[in-house]
Amino acid sequence: MLRGFKDFIMRGNVVDLAVGIVIGAAFTGLVSTFTDAFLHPIINRIGGGGTIAGQVSIGGHQTLNWGAFITAIINFLIVAATLYFLVVLPMNKLAERRRRGQEPPPQAPSEEVKLLTEIRDALVRGGTPEQRRGQDVPVYPSDAPEGVESR
Template sequence: MLKGFKDFIMRGNVVDLAVGIVIGAAFTAVVTAFTAAFLKPLIQLLGGGTGVDAGKPTVRGVVFDIPGFVNALITFVLTAAVLYFLVVYPLNRLAERRKRGEEPPPEAPSEEVKLLTEIRDALVRQQVAPGAVNDILGRHQQEPPR
């Protein structure tokens, strides 16, 4: 199961890219909700004042939404950090391990495959008539097109 998941991650095709974008968007929504619900009010309180315009300085009637900007900046940094440490860094480490040859060797063939290989080799050693191995194994050769 984990091997299949690892192969899925390392495939790198368009579907995987789409899945990554959807996951990234969903995670960004979570971080945005967190910063809007907890950090923005805290920034507004630190900026002074209460109410909707707390912490937003006004110059000649123009409101500067500094808490909104700081909130967006924190959202970006948190999203980038989590994606880096949970996606990019582990994949880079895996790629380095593959380059160095530390990747675990492929799984050994099953007992059935080993048995069939031994049967095939024994039949070939007996030098059976051409095509007899295919007949024994149930393979049918197609005639070439005319």
């Protein structure tokens, strides 16, 4: 599985890229909140705590914000792994089944579909056996509602 994940990251497939852009854009807010709420405090703790943890002064008022960079890497890995395991891997398995001719069996028709099929077939055949023999069959039974004539 991890080899497939590595191949996905390294591959330049346009479909995978499109899936990544669409779902990644929708998923980014959730991942950003997760990393800000849970992972960023851990990075601050490792970096010495306080509000400036994860930063290195390079002279003057210039700093390198390595904590934000680590957070961005974690965001990317979470989004990429989620996309791979929830979208790409199942899509690849389905494509492999289709190549081998093992598509999932079609669903059995529901009772309503079976009944509608029988009605259609009866209409195509010309109705009931009495109607096919040319006998006049009443549309309604003899106790038809008042004002409705039987045929």
